[in-house]
Amino acid sequence: MTAGGPVLAGQKPAVGFDPYADHVTASSIRFLYALNPLAKLAAPLPAMALLVFVRDAATPAAFLALSYAILLVGVSFTRRLVILLIAIPLAAAAIGLGFALWTDPAKVDQSVVIWQIGSWMLYGGALEVGLATGLRIAAIVALALIAGMSTTGPDAVRASVQQLRVPYRIGYTALAAFRFVPRFGYELEVIRQAHRVRGTHGGRGPFSAVGRWFGYVVPLMAGAIRHAERVALAMDARAFGAYPDRTERHLVPFRARDVVFIGSFLIASAAIFTVLFPWGL
Template sequence: MTDTGPLTAATAAHSTFDPYARRVEASAVRFLYGMNPLAKLAAPLPAMALLVFVRDAATPAAFLALAYVVLLVGVSFTRRLAAILFLALPLSALVIGFGFALWTDASRVDQSVVVWQIGGWTMYGGALEVGFATGLRLAAIVGLTLIAGLSTTGPDLVRASVQQLRVPYRIGYTALAAFRFVPRFGHELDVIRQAHRVRGAHGGRGPFAAIARWFGYVVPLMAGAIRHAERVALAMDARAFGAHPDRTERYLVPWRVRDTVFVLAFWLASAAVFAVFFPWGL
């Protein structure tokens, strides 16, 4: 008989603080939550790889628009999503584009139009074109990664890798345990802060007091992390984790027909974009 969930006992008492304990319910409209994580990675992967070799601005702009459409339809619209799509990503593309424009070799674009000139320094239109094309290319790659990043949890990705890619569960569920450490650290840090406030050990105000407070958090946080790691190790040993070639899965992440349809449809859309713009010339 194989082991049945070695991490469950160690984390059951802390499931309130585990954002991965409750899986996101799939919706007919917000379809990305109900899809296999590997499908959401495989669909944009060829486009992301080919975008590295693109030098025009139209192709990454088209893929960025495609990523926006998929995200706005497939993911729940929240303030976080709005901030990423309409503030962080465009602003990052502008800053990166302007930075690359400043670093562009002027001798390669000195035949283009002069945008402005300050003393002996000249900003050419060709430099801005190269810079903002680079910024758009990076923004498009990030936008495509968000398709999986905003709709997939780390444990589901681990489970899908174990079940579909046949990753050894000894490796996969070690990564799953690591994913669960992150929210636990956050909870422990919150408890330590509250304990310091109750005892009045705030240490005053100012940057030096803040640094001293953070040093005061390190020792109890590390002690809590060691205790939690020991509990996880004991729970895994108690269930003979690693003693069998396979294990019983509590949560299944199947590959369905809709996952295949999504991957093929995205590949076709990507091929259509590259065929229309053909950024590499003849």
């Protein structure tokens, strides 16, 4: 991904090519990749905060549909996106059923009985409350995916440093720490393969699995310490933190398109809340 957006199909990377970011090959219609990360965070944030206080099912369902429409148009159609779009409604249904079972029957409408086992009854009012809660959680998650599915960690840090004036010592140190996670995964896989080659897998069963994991700890910690030392030496060699400001090689500008996206999303959110008005009189 370049500093100004995604690498389009058939287009060569610009000079500001970032080898550490997750590169996305997408057409120009996938507009979310070209937006500033802060715009994708700021636009749905008011709706996410207000959804915490709504109690109906229509309002979160409307925001869930809006989020799905933006994701289907704005990001590339990948397997991970399909899994998430299918998993969110299923999770909402499961959460809604769980909350319906936990809801106090004395505080809901008891005119409709959905399910009865002996003296225990599941009322329609309890199911309505549970599904509304599940939809509310699903809508908040879907709104968060607008930024999560189209933003890389380096770009989010750069935008925070450049637009929010977050000290670069904090931003890039946190980014370096987060990059330890995939490094640990890679080294763990190498250690497991080395153990298999040497025939020290330890057999099968739960006790053997525990023994194998204990055998991974020492080499994994040694590799982590080596990697941390190399990162620290590399940062010291580049005089990281020696000056109050840092020259940015990759810029993440805040453009007019970002203002338009934030304004459009806020208008759509206000329209949904105004039409449905989930708080009553």
